[in-house]
Amino acid sequence: MGGGRKRGRTQRRHFKQGRENVWKHNPQRPPAGEGGEAREDNPSWQPFATENPAFEEYYKEQQIVSEEEWDSFMSMLRKPLPATFRINASCQFFQDICSQLENDFRKSLETEVTDDHEEDAIRPLPWYPGNLAWHLNFSRMQLRRNQALESFHEFLKRENEVGNITRQEAVSMVPPLFLNVQPDHHILDMCAAPGSKTFQLLEMIHQSTKPGLLPNALVVANDVDVQRCNLLIHQTKRMCTANLIVTNHEAQNFPGCNLAKFCSKMCMDEAKVQRLEFDRVLCDVPCSGDGTVRKAPDMWRKWNAGMGNGLHHLQVEIAMRGMSLLKVGGRMVYSTCSMNPVENEGVVAEILRRCGDSVELLDVSNELPELARRPGLSTWKVRDRGSWFGVHEDVPRYRKHVISASMFPSGKGSKDSGTGSSSVEVNTDVADADMKDSTDMGEGEQETTVTIDDSNNGDNLKTEEGTKVDCESGEVTTSSSYKKLNSTSIRTEHSDYPLHRCMRIVPHDQNSGAFFIAVLHKLSPLNENQVVDGVRIDQNISKDKTEKLEKDLVSHKASSEENTVHQQVIDNANVLDGEQNRDRDNKSSEDKSSEDSKVNVNEAAKGQAGTRDRRRQQNQGRWRGVDPVIFFKDEVTVKSIVSFYGITDSFPLEGHLVTRNPDTSHVKRIYYVSKSVQDVLELNIKIGERLKITSLGLKIFERQSSKEGSPCTFRLSSEGLPLLLPYITKQILYASAIDFQHLLQYRTIKFPDFVDAKFGEEASALLPGCCVVVLREGHQDIGSIATDPSAIAIVCWKGKTNLCVMVSPLDGKELLERISLRHGLKIPKGDKEKPSQEIAGSDELLDCATEVDDQESLPESKASDIEISDAKEAE
Template identity: 55%
Template sequence: MGGGKRSEGKQSRENVWESKRPKSDSHPLATENPAFDDYYKGIFSSQEWDAFVQVLRTPLPAAFRINSTSRFCADIRSQLENDFVHSLQAEVVQEDDTEAIMPLPWYPENLAWHLKFSRKQLRKNRTLGRFHEFLKLENEIGNITRQEAVSMVPPLFLDVHSNHFVLDMCAAPGSKTFQLLEILHKSTKVGCLPVGMVIANDLDIQRCNLLIHQTKRMCTANLIVTNHEAQHFPGCLLNRNHDKMEQDQQDSLLFDRVLCDVPCSGDGTLRKAPDLWRKWNTGTGNGLHNLQVLIAMRGASLLKVGGRMIYSTCSMNPIENEAVVAEVLRRCGGSIELVDVSSVLPQLIRRPGLKRWKVCDKGKWFVSCNDVPKFSRNVVLPSMFPNGGSYKEVLSNCNVSIRDDIITDGANKNSDDIQAAEDPVIHEFTEEVSDFPLERCMRLVPHDQNTGAFFIAVLQKVSTLREIQVNTRKKVGKHVVTANEGNEDPQKLQLHVKKWISRKPKIPAM
């Protein structure tokens, strides 16, 4: 895979689904987690809880998408509609009335298809052999892309045109990047190449290699792959005058569209990655929240006025979803707005975003930053709550008298006073409701359409981002990280880089 030779006698890398497990049921793969249940019972109603968990414990059906720019697109679609729809239904004994293969009703032009079978079943079931070989061959040459159904949704809401410059901030493994390139080329006039392009970025160099392997099937020149931290994605310069190189006019490149599909806890993928059941805990989502905010803010700063950005995750956790969107709207102060796309793709079953939620840390629930004890404030951030806030405001507005030695790191602390400051029974706090129109966000849940779970928010930039003064800082070693980091202007970022280079000690010539 990486160009090196495989050691003699060693097996290829183990496949999760094909791993050898004991045939007995003495040690089955766990598909339950009490902490998961306690957390999400506050989000899903008791009436639908059983249906939700039951679907989560079943394998995820396979799905794929036909490349709309392939010259064989119509032939492949016709073969699916007139051959495989009937042959698979006849060959496979159905336990219910569900069709073996069917087009996704919400995807345009019957170009995306949904199977009743999981990827493991496709490989193991002999009656599906011909269809499985068809999928492998067409995927290898780029005529189709095997992709989870809900993962296909974000690019459809981005409204990409052939002249757009698109930034995919966290692009690997590349299925959404491939989809963006398809849309870019399809919106171009016949016989012409797109004026726009896609810049696909990922932090991990190995995942960048996977991204290149995925997208090279497209055979396009309108793609650049970069390897940067998304929250520190550098500013780019655009040459306006190509004829006279000595008089080039260089402008900052701002993007027409930004896809911000951030790293997340991934509990929306439990059906295809059941090992996540035993690993799941609230700390993962809480720990990623601040990074997600910084990536989204950097994306907003690189977006043109009038441009559109998608923020998405494959998580169901409001701390990674609605809380991040609310914090971005809060920091941008009216420069970014949530777009109502409820009338787009009407056959896609979606749920509105949440406007209220609680924060959990190590089994303790908090409804406001007012009731977070001091020792938890490095983990539970004010931005995680519906109405945000800050801990300085908490100290100044708190109705309870707290002694100085309790809020400092001094050794002389009274345990009774600490208990009084932390006990939520003593402090009656009202559950917060966000002032932002978070119901415009979309939640795709597994038991609505037999899919994985996904969160999507469509944001539009209506004016330039204002300068935000932030006093709260968190020191990490010698580096100081501000709460507004990731919102730098591209030109200012380049000036910072130049200053940093000028301060670097010169390396003596060898």
């Protein structure tokens, strides 16, 4: 079933694919030769439809806004979303960027204001601390196509790529602010990709620390999908931080790292304190995303009420797992970019119901007072198959496994709701159940509630009322019927929880997108019985069958794009620690191949053992497709690096250097990790590497070779230079502003050609190999420059006759413009950069001008395969 309409981005399981082209199904798509762009002079093009009767009916019934402001609400939803961005306060040129915005762009763009409601072309967001976030009176489309805005657009793109700013939707910046992050906090971002909020968290912990020092805080950024992890790595790499770990796990099954579970009784007392818990948890869960219609107009066509219903259980389980990993006294922020109360207040109410007195919903109305927000709802309804339900008792019996009690305000089900059932629920097709909401749905509607039939080992998924789903073909057969209820006679109920403490941001309040945020505080350890009570599981299902079920579901999803498969949590009894969660790397599932299943049991067992040994030798790690994390302990190499660059003893190296290659003789890159990351790594090794780490640390040294040779085989990395610079005493030069500019401009300069002859002599006297060139501003004392962590410096390569810059062209261009603006220097228009990558004095070519992305840390796919664009921001 390869063809047909693709599912919406919020309906794809775990968002494994990118956003769909908005023109793909537009019947008025511009013809070939037009570039697929919306052209006003193209008579065949028509604007993308921003109408969906089912959407309007749904939110009118839910009373998201009052009847009087409905027209304003809908009118704003149909307007393009203004572009917004945030300045990185921990970046080296923070003050320069702020000055450039205030004094240059703010004045030059005044004449370009097009919105009658906006007075300023650009302005700081009043609710964001420190005037770090800015609102533009232009949409992303206008920025790309208005020639008058071309220079400003280029500024945004360049500064975003080097990490000085982050282009992000305004409401997406709100959740991290309510975490109240402190300098020593351990923070978990459970569903982190594409990484804008993670970057924001990193900004917070680095901003709270003095320049040149590493914070004690730690950020663990997790995402379920490898491709999205790669995007996350690309985003956060701009921060150049040693305090980040990127993991690849299902958020609802994030592993518990508790050493006490793996120790004997003798070491129990010591192990009790060795447990990975978090002071703050950001739980920005996958959602239907209807709050993003202003920047993703394809959502108008794809939206249906079943999207939120299909994600509700997954959202609850992710949130509960986050609460389990939260320290007592910690704070968790639950958020979505959806307006649907089933995904918002319904999930929060279920968390409070399961956790009892252990968790409270905080009133944060006094925080960020200038942020326009509305209180959460205390009553709402659930729509299913064209019918409205106000209480769970009114849901037909054969829909109760799909429309659960937790979706309703009270969270209470009827006697026949099936809460005592021992089957594992799997939602299939619930997200598409309301695709025909705008039409009458009478008898003959298909029923697709699915339970696992343990007797056939999960080969087929059996449904109630005679429906059967074949996991291989994806075909659905049914004999059930569904009767539409009269929506005028439905009963309603109110929640007893203080859901008014939640906040809902609606677009027309402050010309933004829509968002939902709830702040929860953990008062005491969770009651395990209460938590598990909300998860209906079959204790008899083995791990092997669970793994097989997951494979079947993935196969079913791939072969039938019309069906959305969301598997409800298959968790084991120990939800608090997660030690019994299904293990994706158990030996039987990891090493079993399709060929093994075709031979007899004895042959399979023998082949399995051999395959396991071979793969262990190849990977030298627990997780297939992901390079292991190895502490770098080659004393000879470390001593060589310390001696060559004169690194002082005050910079700790022992225990802070890691690599992704177990063969020390072929290590290409060495990473530096903070003390907090080091502690987590040591704990992870002790418990058997339960964390699947895809990226971590700051690249600080990189292997480099040349025909002329160098006393040190490792060069400095541009990423790690700002951290290491105050501690380097050798292979360091101090250049005037003009020579520093020339280096960036021409990239390779012979020693006699420097303006400052003394500088050329000093450069020629250095040992061959990597060196550092520091900008000497005015008559600064060289000693003070060397220890100043804010000093501007670049990595270069000293050859026989010249000095070659080892900075990427993009970073070099950005640095060149910053130096020129600060010192009033002019860049001749006729002079172009010389992209020479030749080592001085030799014919050997290498990547000295461009530092490539670290491929060792990316599992299963390359970072170059990821297309980074404005449309990729999916928060």
